[in-house]
Amino acid sequence: MQGGSWNWYVLSVVTPSTGEAAPSLVAAQAGLHARVLDELGTAICSGQLAPGSVLYIDDLADQCAVSRSVVREVLRVLASMGLVDTRRRVGTQIRPASDWNVFDPQVIRWRLASADRIVQLRSLTELRTAVEPQAAALAAERATPDEASDLVGLAAKMWAAGKAGNEAEFLRLDIEFHRQVLLSSGNEMFVKLQELVAEVLTGRHHYALMPHYPDEHALQHHADVAQAIQRHDGERARDAMVHIMEQAMNEMRSIWERTGVPGRD
Amino acid sequence: MQGGSWNWYVLSVVTPSTGEAAPSLVAAQAGLHARVLDELGTAICSGQLAPGSVLYIDDLADQCAVSRSVVREVLRVLASMGLVDTRRRVGTQIRPASDWNVFDPQVIRWRLASADRIVQLRSLTELRTAVEPQAAALAAERATPDEASDLVGLAAKMWAAGKAGNEAEFLRLDIEFHRQVLLSSGNEMFVKLQELVAEVLTGRHHYALMPHYPDEHALQHHADVAQAIQRHDGERARDAMVHIMEQAMNEMRSIWERTGVPGRD
DNA sequence: CTCCTTGCATACGTCAGATTTATTGCTATA
DNA sequence: TATAGCAATAAATCTGACGTATGCAAGGAG
Known part of the structure; x- marks a missing residue:
């Protein structure tokens, strides 16, 4: 109805059958809002919906088979993430990637599921490289005796798990260790950052990108x-x-040098 | 209607008349959504709405004098920021501060406008301290000749502005310099971080927290x-x-040691 | 007395229709 | 050519209704 509309087919539930690419992490009975949000967020972060493209609420409602209320709430959330910008008389426009809130956990998940995976991985790893040494230094000033003891204990358990070759347990302890360091740094933003990194580490595991051998x-x-x-x-x-x-x-580095072009699995 | 409700008066448009504390950065004709979002976000981040408190859509619609649609869209956005959690049959519950997306620019603004101002300032400054040296190192590897030249030029202009005692211009150039370094680092997350820092710097100016003397x-x-x-x-x-x-x-440090208790201006 | 099942009340989830409003692009006029 | 007025459009908002999951309590079985 609204003008020439826009070729929607890219958003259908195709998930190109490349295999493990998108088993749709959102459960079917998670509610319409979550489902549509995930659909649109994925489509945008994957680039299927190019920046500048215009969407219309009524079209989306039809194509997703939901009411306008659901679509509107989804668009409001996407707008708060910087993914879209909705204006009267114009419609809802996809914003360029540089406007996205790349610190939003949801956005990170969507990007990890897209071809941008490697870029996302690199950005977060570089950020982590910058932050964690500083966090360790702060933790040395601020950690309580209990926290410090826990850290020593965790390092010991990591040693044991590493010797035993228990890879899953080692990964868990590794994440826990770094979380504890960032927690002890007394900086709330560092802690939140750790949650993002954990997202990447488990995501890395999920996408079988890198086995972690201690x-x-x-x-x-x-x-x-x-x-x-x-x-x-x-x-x-x-x-x-x-x-x-x-x-x-x-x-x-060995990862993103090995996987030359993105889009490869 | 919904049970004992909750004492709402804290959310009225009081803005305690302490003066410059909250001139309501959201323009009156910014739309109902933006207005209500700002009201609720401010109330939550300021602690007026304690974690665990329960809100009800119908009550909010009445008290804010808007329709349920507006309230629902606002709550969905707040939920995506981790500020609230809405569940069937229970209502909308305020989540503890540790769950908030402290990297969301909107959340940062709300916290800067609250008594948490100093905490927010400290967290971001520590983060910045960790990130910018790493960004400078990366920029040395990746900056294009043009970007590098611009940086040298900016440093020169800063020197001139500093000598001339032009404080406003110096602040502008300072922000631009650091933005350029982070841009040249080639890491999108570093760039976004700069936007948050700029938020703080201008906020710092707005709240007259710290004159910047080069x-x-x-x-x-x-x-x-x-x-x-x-x-x-x-x-x-x-x-x-x-x-x-x-x-x-x-x-x-001189700031948050000088201002002992929060709430002071 | 404890534990589990069952039924009910409740507040969110979703929908559909109507109306208002801001903005854009066009057009006519000075 | 520039500007002011006009009409078309899509979002913004409101409203009333119904569906549905879920917390809680009453009641029965062990």
């Missing part, structure tokens, strides 16, 4: 960080964490 | 960063930026 040096560095924090030695904690980050960065 | 050393460090980036010397760029951040951190 080595001797990494284990030692984790123990060093914990010990330095317990002894309030900020500099040593920072340096040890820098080493951990360097290794993580090297592992990541 | 000194000789700071000017030299900015010039060093620019030059190091142009010469692809990542280590020197990182070190110079660390010095800038140390100074920024010291200035901030």
Whole structure:
């Protein structure tokens, strides 16, 4: 009805049958709002809906087989994420990627599920590389004795899991260790960042991008960080964490150099 | 109607007349959605609506004098920011601050307008301290010749503005300089972070929290960063930026040590 | 007395229709 | 050519209705 509309077929439930690409992480009975939100968010972050494209509420309602209320609520959420911009008399326009709230967990999930996966991975890893050493230094100043003890304990368990070759357990402990460091830093934003990183780590596992194999040096560095924090030695904690980050960065680099073009699995 | 309801008066348009605290940054003719969103977001981030409190759509519609549609759309946005959680048969519950998307620009604005102002300022400054040196190092690898030249030019203009005592111009150039460094780092998340920092810097100005007075050393460090980036010397760029951040951190520290209790202006 | 099942009241979820309003692009006029 | 007025359009808002999951409590079985 609204003018020439726009070729919608890209949004149908095709999920190009490339296999594991999009098993639609949103359960079927999750409610219409969540379903439509996920559909549109995925379509936008994957680039299927190019920036500048215009959507119309009534069309979307028809094509998604939901009422306008649902569509409107979805668009309001997408607008708050910077993904779209809706204006009177114009419609709802897709905004360029540079406007997106790339710190929104939801946006990160959508991008991890898209061809941008590698870019997202790289950005977050670089951010992590910058933040975690600083967090370790702050934790050395602010961690309570209990927190410090927990960290030492976690490092010990990581060592055990690494020796035993228990990969799943090691991954869990690894995430927990870094979460604890960021928690002890006393900076709420660092903590939230950890949630994003955890998203990536589990996502990395889900997309089978990188098996995590612990080595001797990494284990030692984790123990060093914990010990330095317990002894309030900020500099040593920072340096040890820098080493951990360097290794993580090297592992990541091997990923995005190996997978030449995006879109590959 | 819905049970004992909840004492709503805290949300009225009181804006306690303490003066400049809340001139309601949202224009009156900004639309009902924006108005209600701002009201509720402010009330939640300020703590007037304590975590665990329960709101009801119909009550909100009455008290804000808008239709349920508007309230529902607002709540959906607040839910996507992690500020509330709405469940059937229960109502809409305020979530604890640890669940908030503290990277959402809107949330940051609300928190800057609240008593949490100092906490927000500190968190972002610490984050900035962690990120910008890394960004400078990356920029030294990735900046195009044009970008590097621009940076050198900006540093020169900052020097001129600093000498001339042109404070407003200096602030503008300062923000632009750091934005350019983060842009040249080639990391989209770093760039977004800069937008948050700019939010803080202008907010800081708006709340008269800190006059920015440039000194000789700071000017030299900015010039060093620019030059190091142009010469692809990542280590020197990182070190110079660390010095800038140390100074920024010291200035901030003087703020949140001076203003003992929050709530002071 | 405890535990589990069952039924009910409740507040959100979804829908459809109507009306208002802001904005854009066109057109006619100075 | 520039500007002011006009008409078309799609979002913004309101309203009333019905569906539906769910927390809670009453009641029965062990």
